[in-house]
Amino acid sequence: MKVFVIGSGGREYALAWKIRQSPLVTKLYCAPGNAGIADIAECIDIKPADISGLLKFARQESIDLTVVGPEQPLTDGIVNLFEAHGLKIFGPSKSAARLEGSKVFAKRFMKNYGIPTAEYQSFTAEERFDAERFINEIPVPIVLKASGLAAGKGVSICETKEQALEILTMMLDEKVFGEAGTSVVIEEFLVGEEASVFALTDGKEFVTLVPAQDHKRILDDDKGKNTGGMGAYAPAPIVTDEMFKKVRHQIIAPTLRGMANEGHPYKGCLYVGLMITETGPKVVEYNCRFGDPETQVVLPLLDEDLVELMLASIDGTMKQNVHVKPQSAVCVVIASGGYPDAYETGKPIFGLENAVHDKDVVIFHAGTKHGHTKGEIVTAGGRVLGVTAIGSKDNLEETIDRAYRAVEKITFDGAYYRSDIGKKGVAWMKRLQMTEHR
Numbered sequence: 001m002k003v004f005v006i007g008s009g010g011r012e013y014a015l016a017w018k019i020r021q022s023p024l025v026t027k028l029y030c031a032p033g034n035a036g037i038a039d040i041a042e043c044i045d046i047k048p049a050d051i052s053g054l055l056k057f058a059r060q061e062s063i064d065l066t067v068v069g070p071e072q073p074l075t076d077g078i079v080n081l082f083e084a085h086g087l088k089i090f091g092p093s094k095s096a097a098r099l100e101g102s103k104v105f106a107k108r109f110m111k112n113y114g115i116p117t118a119e120y121q122s123f124t125a126e127e128r129f130d131a132e133r134f135i136n137e138i139p140v141p142i143v144l145k146a147s148g149l150a151a152g153k154g155v156s157i158c159e160t161k162e163q164a165l166e167i168l169t170m171m172l173d174e175k176v177f178g179e180a181g182t183s184v185v186i187e188e189f190l191v192g193e194e195a196s197v198f199a200l201t202d203g204k205e206f207v208t209l210v211p212a213q214d215h216k217r218i219l220d221d222d223k224g225k226n227t228g229g230m231g232a233y234a235p236a237p238i239v240t241d242e243m244f245k246k247v248r249h250q251i252i253a254p255t256l257r258g259m260a261n262e263g264h265p266y267k268g269c270l271y272v273g274l275m276i277t278e279t280g281p282k283v284v285e286y287n288c289r290f291g292d293p294e295t296q297v298v299l300p301l302l303d304e305d306l307v308e309l310m311l312a313s314i315d316g317t318m319k320q321n322v323h324v325k326p327q328s329a330v331c332v333v334i335a336s337g338g339y340p341d342a343y344e345t346g347k348p349i350f351g352l353e354n355a356v357h358d359k360d361v362v363i364f365h366a367g368t369k370h371g372h373t374k375g376e377i378v379t380a381g382g383r384v385l386g387v388t389a390i391g392s393k394d395n396l397e398e399t400i401d402r403a404y405r406a407v408e409k410i411t412f413d414g415a416y417y418r419s420d421i422g423k424k425g426v427a428w429m430k431r432l433q434m435t436e437h438r
Contacts, residue, residue, distance in 0.1 A: 003307065004058055005030040005041065006048050006078075007069025010333070010366035010386040011292035015067055015306075016041050017362065018299040022307040031057065035377045036365025051078045058087055065090065065310065071149055074288050075101035079268075090310040091268040092288050096259055099266070099286040103147045103185045106286050113258035115251055116282040118275075120187035122147065125172045134186055135164045145285075146171055147183035154181065155226055157189065192277035193424065194284065195236045196294045197244075199252045199272065200309050203265035205318040206252060207309070210301050211239035212294040213425060218340060220420045227340045228383060231421035233330040233396065234297040237428040238276050247274065247281050255286070267313055296364045296386045297329035328396050330403040330422045331388040336367070337414030339382035346371075347379040347412040355409040360390045360402060363410075379412055396425050 001024045005016045013036050020028055020040050031054060033043030046053045048070050055078075058066055066082060066089040068074055077094035091097075098105045103122075110117045123131035135142060142164045146154030154177050158164035164186075171181040195213050199206040212234035218224040239247070251272055259266040271287035271294075290298075299306065303323040312318045336343035348371060356363055367381015387407045391399030400422040407417060 001025050001064040001307070002027045002029070002061060004061070004063040004066045005069060006054060006066065006073060008032050008034050008037075008048070009069065009292055009381075010364040010383065011290050011295045012069040013037050013364040013366070014295045014299050014386075015069060015290065017364070018302070018306045019067065022305045024305070024307050029057075029061070029063070034365045034380070035368040035370050036363065038370070048073050049076070051076055051081055054078065055081055055085060055087075058082065059085060064088060065307065067091075067310065068289065071097070071100050071287065071289050075149060088311070088314050090313060092266050092270075093264065095264040096266040097288040098264070099255075099259070099270075100288040101149060103145050103285070104183050107185055107187075109258060109262070110283060113254050115254055115258075116280065118143070118187040118190050118282060118284075120185055122183055122185045123172075124183050128168075128172060131168055131172075131184065131186060132165060135161055135168065138186075138188060140164070141189040143187045143189055144168060144171065145185040145187070146177040146181040147185055148177070148179055148181070150177045150181070190275040190277055190282055190284065192275045192282075193238050195239050195274045195276055195281075196232075196291050197239070197247055197252070197272045197274060198290060198294070198298060199270045200313055200318065201256055201266060201268070201270055202313045202316045202318040203256065203260060203267045204316070205320065206256060206270070207318060207320070207322045208244070208248060208252065209298045209322065210234045210324050211236045211244060211247075212291075212298050213238065214291065214294055215418060215421055218418075220418050225340050227335075229291070229293045229333065230335065230418045231330070231332045232293045232297045233328065233400075233422040233425050234294070234301055235328065235393070237425055237432055239274075240432075243276060243281060247272065251281060251283060292366075293331045293333055293386050296331040296388050300329045300362065300388060300390050301325045301327055326393045327390055328393050328399045329388055329390050330396070330399045331364070331386045332403050332407050332417050332421050333366070333383050334385045334387065334407060334410060334415050334417045335383050336379055336381070337416050339416070343382055344414065345379050345381065347414060349377050349379060349384070349410065349412045351410040352377065355387065355406040358389075358402065358406060361406045362388045362390075363406070364388060384412070384415070385410065396422060396429060400426070
């Protein structure tokens, strides 16, 4: 098979890396890819937003399967376009991708189908005064979300009413998120711990991959600004077997039934961002694709042919369960200094060869490109590398240590990473062990 991956980040590297392992695959392309992906796939200079250009390439090369990494092409209708030309493509249709593309649509959908989520109201610029009144009525902290796609940065957790009103002004008046912020969702703050679950589905049947926990904030101890993700680990012990069952039966199954009922059957990867609260799991957000950096810890633990699963999603032959390796995985993101605000690129990266001597470490390139001199790799984005270590399921601390030992071998000017990825998981494991001993 010829497989075509769309995107250029760490998620796309992880997808390409896993797809490359399939015996079905004879040729792998990626558009536009990055310096790391170039080692395992042929990179094609087409932007993910250029869906007509991507279609033209897929038809010219007789691509057998296209896999979409980022959300924008999906919400723009790339699946509909490819299918109209008889091409197999993994992902949801344009109407189904609204679960991520419109938070207003997603919140109304959850309310209609009784899917547990935070209480909310949504407002447009014309309803500005109603939005202010709602902010003044509800307790702090208050969560404000741009309804549309904002590259993972459209969510603000406001500790004071003044801050919430300030963010409201930035979204509706100053239009800091452009079209994405023309509608704003204002919701109650959920107390608990976040977790991520991916379901691969053909619209009816689904399989769930191992639950993960992302670290969104830029600084240790979950402080500072929201980012696209500074690291992740899996499995997340906060999602106990009982909790996992609730997620499947109370959230994923009714979501798929509801979307089919609405006439928008959901195929592809459904990412459910969860808050594990005292009263059970609640949906923070849906994404219509694999999450980043969670993909970089979930796929190394998948003991299945990913290409076969994707074809089953497209063909309507999804099985009931998947095999998962009895291991843990930890990914630490190395970012450019200044991220998620302004940062410089073009910094030479040193030590990549030393970091991969351990067979249980994989370095997933995210924001990298080839430099001017032969063999040189330089930074080309905010999140530069995802360093993933794999280890024993029962010893998460050891896996964390392995990841950080590899991270310490890599350097570039301004390199920054969090030093506490996975610590919450260790604390949870100790808590669960104490409960078992009692």
